[in-house]
Amino acid sequence: MPGDRASNCKGMMKAIAVKQDKKGWSVKHKCKKCGHSIWNMLAEDDNWDKVIALSLNPVDPSLL
Template sequence: MCLFSKHLDNKPGDRLSSCKGLMKPIQLEYSSKKGYQIVHECTSCKKMQRNKIAFDTKQEDDILSFMTLNLPY
């Protein structure tokens, strides 16, 4: 599924992580300042990371199906 990403960063954007594990989307968060963010957890090292979602892209459909299918509430 396209919402998976790779563990490339120690801090967002720095591409310094040597982990390269698969980041699994586990949660969706909404902040009025930053908008929707996906929380990813690395399947290798369990590090959690937030990624902003651009809602003007094709990703929107994926987010909506993710919300419908995977959220516990």
């Protein structure tokens, strides 16, 4: 995993949502440790199977 996905607290980041805009796809990660969440742009070499699965499955609203 790229270092820019890690949070300062070094907690596990879980992908909880995806979105698409003019710039491309982004995935929202939430830290299991401290609870903060961030959007990350997706790259060509990212795990698209995961992204697609996430976009097809409803996300628990309590995680957002």
